[in-house]
Amino acid sequence: MSNKGFGPYNEKVIDHFMNPHNLGEIKNPSGIGKVGNPTCGDVMQLHIKVEEKNGKEVITDIKFKTFGCAAAIATSSMITEIAVGMTLDEAKKLTRKDVSDKLGGLPPAKEHCSNLAADALHKAIEDYKKKA
Amino acid sequence: MKPIYFDHSATTPLDKSVLKDMEPFFCDKFGNASSLHSFGQEAKAALEGARMQVANILNCQEKEVVFTSGGTESNNLALRGVVFGLLKKGHKKPMHIITTKIEHHAVLHTTEQLEEIFGFQVTYLDVDQNGLVDSKKLKDAIKENTALISVMYANNEVGTVEPLSEIAEVIKKTRDERKEKGVKLPIYFHTDAVQAASYLDLDVKKLGVDIMSLSGHKFYGPKGTGVLYVRKGTIIEATQTGGGHEENIRSGTENVPGIMGLAAALQLAEDEKKENASKVASLRDYLIRELPKKVSDVRLTGHPVRRLPNIASFLIDGIEGESMLINLDLKGIAISTGSACSSGSLEPSHVLKSLHFPLEKIHGSLRISLGKENTKEEIDYFLEVFPPIVEKLRNITGGIL
Numbered sequence: 458m459s460n461k462g463f464g465p466y467n468e469k470v471i472d473h474f475m476n477p478h479n480l481g482e483i484k485n486p487s488g489i490g491k492v493g494n495p496t497c498g499d500v501m502q503l504h505i506k507v508e509e510k511n512g513k514e515v516i517t518d519i520k521f522k523t524f525g526c527a528a529a530i531a532t533s534s535m536i537t538e539i540a541v542g543m544t545l546d547e548a549k550k551l552t553r554k555d556v557s558d559k560l561g562g563l564p565p566a567k568e569h570c571s572n573l574a575a576d577a578l579h580k581a582i583e584d585y586k587k588k589a
Numbered sequence: 590m591k592p593i594y595f596d597h598s599a600t601t602p603l604d605k606s607v608l609k610d611m612e613p614f615f616c617d618k619f620g621n622a623s624s625l626h627s628f629g630q631e632a633k634a635a636l637e638g639a640r641m642q643v644a645n646i647l648n649c650q651e652k653e654v655v656f657t658s659g660g661t662e663s664n665n666l667a668l669r670g671v672v673f674g675l676l677k678k679g680h681k682k683p684m685h686i687i688t689t690k691i692e693h694h695a696v697l698h699t700t701e702q703l704e705e706i707f708g709f710q711v712t713y714l715d716v717d718q719n720g721l722v723d724s725k726k727l728k729d730a731i732k733e734n735t736a737l738i739s740v741m742y743a744n745n746e747v748g749t750v751e752p753l754s755e756i757a758e759v760i761k762k763t764r765d766e767r768k769e770k771g772v773k774l775p776i777y778f779h780t781d782a783v784q785a786a787s788y789l790d791l792d793v794k795k796l797g798v799d800i801m802s803l804s805g806h807k808f809y810g811p812k813g814t815g816v817l818y819v820r821k822g823t824i825i826e827a828t829q830t831g832g833g834h835e836e837n838i839r840s841g842t843e844n845v846p847g848i849m850g851l852a853a854a855l856q857l858a859e860d861e862k863k864e865n866a867s868k869v870a871s872l873r874d875y876l877i878r879e880l881p882k883k884v885s886d887v888r889l890t891g892h893p894v895r896r897l898p899n900i901a902s903f904l905i906d907g908i909e910g911e912s913m914l915i916n917l918d919l920k921g922i923a924i925s926t927g928s929a930c931s932s933g934s935l936e937p938s939h940v941l942k943s944l945h946f947p948l949e950k951i952h953g954s955l956r957i958s959l960g961k962e963n964t965k966e967e968i969d970y971f972l973e974v975f976p977p978i979v980e981k982l983r984n985i986t987g988g989i990l
């Protein structure tokens with residue numbers, strides 16, 4: 458089902474919000490990134506699986522769980538889409554703008570949600586590096 | 590299926606019969622009520638007829654009814670107008686105002702400005718977890734320089750009905766004491782009755798208020814219309830100046846079609862009050878009873894008994910309000926939430942915060958405000974589609990909270 462946009466959100470954001478990709482958790486994840494705060498209304502958790510491919514560390518699987526508004530859920534879903542298959546070096550360079558751009562833009566008041574998504578990914582990578 | 594509207598505290602549709610009463614005053618009877626010629630007289634007669642109708646419902650004199658552009662203007666005029674009037678009469682700053690933490694922003698942002706720019710002292714009274722103002726605490730907050738007390742009739746987010754008559758008693762005692770002591774500073778009682786008009790008694794004598802705000806579009810009247818009741822003798826200064834309309838309290842050519850609509854809608858609300866209140870209350874009670882059977886970890890907000898007949902408000906654990914609102918709207922149901930993410934300002938509801946709920950719970954607030962056209966079938970449809978939405982959103986959150 459394809460949804461139309463909703464209020465300040467475009468169609469792509471609403472589509473990811475209503476039908477999020479890569480929802481859930483990974484058994485024995487390589488790294489976990491959890492950011493946000495329930496009192497602020499947004500909590501995001503990313504699980505990543507990192508495997509070596511051709512001598513490079515690659516994110517082979519990624520899953521999320523999120524408490525929050527449509528923007529928080531859509532950016533969570535989108536960052537999992539972008540990051541899967543990336544090397545860690547590539548993933549570390551991802552910014553909130555990459556997430557927001559891929560979603561075709563977010564309402565100005567919601568841009569901080571894309572921050573959370575990028576932060577969660579970076580934190581998951583750090584967690585993996587610490588363990589490795 | 591026709592979309593379901595459960596957001597009557599935000600606004601109501603114009604009643605079709607009210608539209609009929611307004612129609613002649615757009616193109617045919619278009620005169621300016623201040624003009625002396627026949628066109629003006631026609632408009633003036635209609636305007637004064639509407640004023641009489643409103644005065645009868647409020648149990649006041651016609652001259653005590655001031656037409657405004659809505660609830661926000663009425664609240665602004667009440668607060669700013671009174672304190673400016675007192676200043677003009679030579680009462681010295683700093684004067685003191687008492688209000689509550691759960692007022693509408695039209696009150697709170699006005700008192701904040703009076704503090705910041707004009708140096709007034711303002712006390713913001715706490716409420717209990719049910720949203721009720723304690724008239725004893727209010728009594729204790731009254732100081733020698735207290736000139737104005739503003740307490741809403743019923744809260745727009747949780748529906749709690751405040752004890753206005755008790756508060757009026759407290760104020761009357763203070764007034765009597767001041768009279769005995771020869772203190773010249775008056776003490777006035779304003780109420781924002783915007784949410785109460787459709788369902789509660791609007792008799793200003795019974796309520797014991799000096800000033801009262803109403804908004805037309807909350808009771809099936811037109812947007813952009815409001816009333817400020819100002820008891821005779823109240824010191825009040827215009828905040829919008831000009832041609833001296835409305836007894837020199839509110840200048841600007843009267844919005845005759847709007848005022849005709851407001852008066853007709855208020856009359857209709859008054860005539861149907863008992864019937865509509867009992868109808869929406871039974872739907873509200875049905876919803877309050879059934880929802881916890883269908884969804885776990887739900888709690889009612891606001892007072893269990895002293896509440897508006899049309900408001901059912903809840904906190905739903907583990908759910909964010911904006912996500913809930915969008916999902917429900919896509920199923921054809923319009924509700925509202927006090928969640929930070931839906932507010933634009935990213936600030937969660939100041940009302941729910943004042944009711945001492947933790948912030949993470951406030952994000953899951955749901956308000957259903959019913960109207961006379963809602964049916965049991967619509968509540969049943971909500972009860973059918975809502976549980977899977979809660980389940981879906983709780984699944985997206987998992988156990989990470």
